[in-house]
Amino acid sequence: MKYQSQKIAWWFFATCMLLFTLQLVYGFIMAFAHAGMDGLHAYIPFHVARATHTNLLVMWLLAGFMGAAYYIIPEECERELMWPWLAKLQLGALVATGVTAIIGFHFNWWEGRKFLEIPRPLDFLVVIDVLAFIANIGMTIWKGRRMTTTSMVLFFGLLMAALLYLPGMIPTDNQTVDSYWRWWVVHLWVEGVWELIMGGILAFLLIKLTGVDRELIEKWLYVIVGFTFLSGILGTGHHYYYIGTPRYWLWVGGLFSALEPVAFLGMAIYAIAMAKRGGRHHSNRTALAWSIGCSVMSFVGAGFLGFAHTLPQVNMYTHGTLVTAMHGHMAFWGAYAMLVMAIIAYSLPLLTGRDLQNSAAATFAFWTSNIGMIAMTLAFAVAGITQVVLERRMGLEFLAVQSEIEVHFWGLILAATLFTVGILAYLWVFIRSGLPVGPVDADDSAPATVA
Amino acid sequence: MLSKSQARAFFFVGTGLCALAFVGLTVDTFGKIPAQTGQAQLTEQVIRGKDLWDHNNCMGCHTLLGEGAYYAPELTKVIDRRGPVFVAAMLRDPQAMYPGQRKMQQYNFNEAEIGDLVAFLSWIGKVDTNGFPAKPPLAQGNVGPAANRPVVFQQLCTACHSLGGVGGNVGPALDGVGKKFDAAYIGKWLEDPAAVKPGTKMPKLPLTADQIHELTTFLGSQGK
Numbered sequence: 314m315k316y317q318s319q320k321i322a323w324w325f326f327a328t329c330m331l332l333f334t335l336q337l338v339y340g341f342i343m344a345f346a347h348a349g350m351d352g353l354h355a356y357i358p359f360h361v362a363r364a365t366h367t368n369l370l371v372m373w374l375l376a377g378f379m380g381a382a383y384y385i386i387p388e389e390c391e392r393e394l395m396w397p398w399l400a401k402l403q404l405g406a407l408v409a410t411g412v413t414a415i416i417g418f419h420f421n422w423w424e425g426r427k428f429l430e431i432p433r434p435l436d437f438l439v440v441i442d443v444l445a446f447i448a449n450i451g452m453t454i455w456k457g458r459r460m461t462t463t464s465m466v467l468f469f470g471l472l473m474a475a476l477l478y479l480p481g482m483i484p485t486d487n488q489t490v491d492s493y494w495r496w497w498v499v500h501l502w503v504e505g506v507w508e509l510i511m512g513g514i515l516a517f518l519l520i521k522l523t524g525v526d527r528e529l530i531e532k533w534l535y536v537i538v539g540f541t542f543l544s545g546i547l548g549t550g551h552h553y554y555y556i557g558t559p560r561y562w563l564w565v566g567g568l569f570s571a572l573e574p575v576a577f578l579g580m581a582i583y584a585i586a587m588a589k590r591g592g593r594h595h596s597n598r599t600a601l602a603w604s605i606g607c608s609v610m611s612f613v614g615a616g617f618l619g620f621a622h623t624l625p626q627v628n629m630y631t632h633g634t635l636v637t638a639m640h641g642h643m644a645f646w647g648a649y650a651m652l653v654m655a656i657i658a659y660s661l662p663l664l665t666g667r668d669l670q671n672s673a674a675a676t677f678a679f680w681t682s683n684i685g686m687i688a689m690t691l692a693f694a695v696a697g698i699t700q701v702v703l704e705r706r707m708g709l710e711f712l713a714v715q716s717e718i719e720v721h722f723w724g725l726i727l728a729a730t731l732f733t734v735g736i737l738a739y740l741w742v743f744i745r746s747g748l749p750v751g752p753v754d755a756d757d758s759a760p761a762t763v764a
Numbered sequence: 765m766l767s768k769s770q771a772r773a774f775f776f777v778g779t780g781l782c783a784l785a786f787v788g789l790t791v792d793t794f795g796k797i798p799a800q801t802g803q804a805q806l807t808e809q810v811i812r813g814k815d816l817w818d819h820n821n822c823m824g825c826h827t828l829l830g831e832g833a834y835y836a837p838e839l840t841k842v843i844d845r846r847g848p849v850f851v852a853a854m855l856r857d858p859q860a861m862y863p864g865q866r867k868m869q870q871y872n873f874n875e876a877e878i879g880d881l882v883a884f885l886s887w888i889g890k891v892d893t894n895g896f897p898a899k900p901p902l903a904q905g906n907v908g909p910a911a912n913r914p915v916v917f918q919q920l921c922t923a924c925h926s927l928g929g930v931g932g933n934v935g936p937a938l939d940g941v942g943k944k945f946d947a948a949y950i951g952k953w954l955e956d957p958a959a960v961k962p963g964t965k966m967p968k969l970p971l972t973a974d975q976i977h978e979l980t981t982f983l984g985s986q987g988k
Contacts, residue, residue: 346866347835354867359835360824418821425821427832486811488888489801492831493793532768539775546782547789555896556829557801558793563894565789629898633830633838700834708903710923710932711837712865 314663314753316387318394323664323749324404325380326657330743332373337733339366348722364418364430372411377653378510379446382467384660385517386450389464390457396449403445410438428499429481436482443475462531463516470509477501489557496552504545511652512538518604518659523591530587537579544572551623555632563625570623577616584608599670602679603655610647618643630705639693646686664749669742678738685732692728696721801891813884816877830896843889847919848882853970855881863965865934904929914982916975940987947984951976
């Protein structure tokens with residue numbers, strides 16, 4: 314870390330840790346309810362837990378992206394952040410908005426649109442907040458000493474993410490139209506512009522961690538984000554099969570979303586190839602593990618498991634079942650949660666001056682959380698496939714099927730416990746690393762001891 | 765070998781073309797949605813129903829058009845499946861309708877609001893969804909005697925009871941019920957279950973005299 318203002322990233326990362334932990338609590342509430350233990354029904358009914366769980370995820374990932382940008386942009390542009398005070402103000406506003414929304418959910422104040430439950434007045438606050446963030450990093454890049462591909466990809470990813478929030482605010486009385494615009498936000502975020510952010514952050518990490526030439530890494534970055542958009546934009550059509558939109562979406566969505574794994578596979582091969590090619594043996598092995606792990610798990614979760622039910626013939630039976638939850642959990646974990654964990658693992662020693670990334674706890678956190686998530690995905694898969702066969706193929710009643718699959722939710726709870734232990738180890742390393750100090754001396758560009 | 769400028773060109777051209785195609789298809793789709801969804805039938809009542817649907821986050825448990833959460837049933841075709849009478853009764857007192865089962869919140873809707881929600885669900889049931897949800901291809905009830913059952917039986921009773929292996933498992937199966945009880949008893953039971961057997965979990969259903977007669981005849985013949 315070379316610039317004083319990069320320190321602000323730590324506060325964003327600390328917010329991530331807090332919100333992520335809370336997200337796990339709400340996940341357990343839902344898993345227990347599915348397993349037949351809904352003792353909290355009178356206080357936190359399922360739909361409250363569900364909205365809180367997913368919105369906390371979106372919020373902490375956004376906070377993570379913002380923190381990553383505040384860390385990466387000064388270093389890439391070789392100057393201090395334009396307005397460090399605005400970054401602090403903007404974090405405070407984000408947290409205040411988020412907390413208000415979450416509390417509101419518990420009092421039936423929301424919009425009831427999956428993933429975009431935040432009530433309308435708060436939507437405007439989110440937009441203003443994100444615009445302040447974009448202006449801050451945009452001006453830093455503009456006034457910076459150099460303009461790198463990595464910083465531009467990251468910037469445009471963040472800018473497009475902000476702009477694509479707007480279609481979700483178009484008012485309509487028609488449920489089909491409502492759904493149509495909602496996917497412009499949700500799909501074009503996670504299978505579109507967020508992948509730009511992912512590409513930008515991964516490129517930065519690979520440049521730092523592997524020592525491979527920037528030109529080479531950035532060239533392939535273009536190819537990969539190119540594939541992402543080639544498949545991802547028209548791949549939005551896989552949400553338009555069965556919601557009252559024309560039949561041609563079955564073709565368009567099926568064809569292009571079937572190509573989506575290619576982009577994720579490209580990302581995985583890219584990360585592994587660069588790590589192998591790199592002559593540098595960076596001392597932060599945990600950060601490299603999270604970076605490569607992110608590219609591999611996003612291929613499995615988003616690419617492979619997404620493909621598993623994206624074809625219209627399959628989706629006809631899996632649409633609206635727990636199969637979606639199976640894909641969703643590993644996709645978000647692999648592509649975005651692990652990405653934020655990677656940038657935190659990388660930057661933490663440089664922010665706080667205490668390097669615990671090679672400790673046993675850091676390694677334990679990586680493996681335990683990943684094994685836990687794989688086990689969770691398997692539990693969802695068994696529950697989901699059983700639901701599809703019994704309810705959608707054989708026509709059994711919904712509740713009868715739910716009691717059949719209850720046992721798999723106990724499996725899910727066990728797996729989630731393992732996952733949580735891993736995350737708590739990660740949190741422990743984060744806390745033990747302490748508060749951020751000024752610019753840390755540890756020169757990151759010089760190779761550490763070569764093995 | 766690919767140069768960086770070629771890689772950049774691939775990115776911009778590819779993204780540009782796909783974005784253009786996507787916007788074009790979106791314009792076309794918006795031209796077709798009114799006919800495909802029956803936009804003309806979006807009455808004030810349906811719109812009020814949608815507002816209630818949104819403002820109570822029904823999608824936080826149910827799916828509609830296959831979208832939402834997976835804690836409660838898919839509702840796109842619920843009016844076809846259960847009929848407006850069952851849906852209204854469910855909205856009045858959810859936990860009475862599925863006693864001892866997974867709970868739905870009691871919203872204390874008034875009758876006008878219940879009417880709005882039923883209107884909204886009726887509207888959504890008529891949207892052309894390209895065949896979703898598909899008829900279960902392996903279901904036993906697709907052929908045979910199920911075809912001759914009274915509509916009221918299929919819509920209300922099968923929510924909790926099964927007959928011939930088809931239906932819910934909340935209450936006991938109704939196979940051979942006509943052998944166990946005579947028609948008069950079944951009729952009284954349907955009028956008010958708690959009057960026959962105090963403390964029973966079966967709710968009093970909003971049945972007309974004609975429907976009770978139809979059901980009594982049908983159930984009384986089971987097992988004979």
